[in-house]
Amino acid sequence: MAHVRGKYVLLVRAPSHFSAVCPAHSKSYVASSFGWNPRSKKREMFDTRSRFVIARQDDNDSDALALFSAIVAYTIFRFDREEGRDVIYCYELQVSKHARRCGLGKLLTQHLSDIGAKWNMEKVMLTVFKANQSALAFYTSVGFSIDETSPDHPANVEDQILDTCDYSILSLPIP
Numbered sequence: 001m002a003h004v005r006g007k008y009v010l011l012v013r014a015p016s017h018f019s020a021v022c023p024a025h026s027k028s029y030v031a032s033s034f035g036w037n038p039r040s041k042k043r044e045m046f047d048t049r050s051r052f053v054i055a056r057q058d059d060n061d062s063d064a065l066a067l068f069s070a071i072v073a074y075t076i077f078r079f080d081r082e083e084g085r086d087v088i089y090c091y092e093l094q095v096s097k098h099a100r101r102c103g104l105g106k107l108l109t110q111h112l113s114d115i116g117a118k119w120n121m122e123k124v125m126l127t128v129f130k131a132n133q134s135a136l137a138f139y140t141s142v143g144f145s146i147d148e149t150s151p152d153h154p155a156n157v158e159d160q161i162l163d164t165c166d167y168s169i170l171s172l173p174i175p
Contacts, residue, residue, distance in 0.1 A: 044091060049078045053111055055095075055104050072099040075108045077115075082125060083149055087171075088116040090126040109142050109172070116174040123147075124172045131166065139170050147171035 044050075055073040073095040080089040090112055095104050112124045125147060128135050146153050150169035 045076055047078070050076050050091065051078065052076055053108055053115075055099075055108065072096050073104040073108060075112060077112055077124075079119060079121065080125075085122045086120065088112050088119075088121050088124045088174075090124060093126070105138055106142050109139075109144075113172060113174050121174055123174055125169060126171075127167050127169050129167050136168070142172070144170040144172045 053075045054071055056070040057072060074092070075090055075094075076092040077088050077090050080087050082089070090109075093105060093108055095108075109124065116122075116124055124144075126139070126144070128139060130136065130152075147169045148155060150156070151165040152168050
């Protein structure tokens with residue numbers, strides 16, 4: 001499925017169609033409580049349940065090699081169940097440095113919400129490192145907030161992991 005949005009084309013693909021991805025933020029994982037394990041990350045990304053939304057520059061080139069060389073952003077998601085609710089869980093959202101502040105991140109999150117609405121999901125969820133202040137600011141700006149399942153949600157402060165937890169779980173309700 002392809003959607004043309006201005007000078008970008010959004011493509012939804014299964015993992016078998018997309019093998020040229022490597023998280024640009026592995027340093028964030030190394031410094032986190034999750035740690036960096038490339039094998040584990042690859043399994044997560046290319047799980048058969050994972051789906052990709054790929055944004056590439058629209059140069060009207062249908063050549064497969066050109067398709068992947070023109071990628072400027074992508075998101076990886078799965079249809080999932082969290083706390084008994086049907087959700088779209090965003091595992092990755094990456095925008096190349098030269099394409100940032102062009103609205104692609106917002107476009108990708110909106111596309112996830114649109115996909116979720118089509119499949120009757122309740123919300124889009126994701127995990128973000130607290131140290132990644134620019135990502136936190138971005139997600140807040142597009143409507144995400146701390147999910148009730150997040151260790152740092154106000155209802156969970158008695159768990160006393162607020163100060164030690166280095167990540168937040170955010171969610172965006174799907175109308």
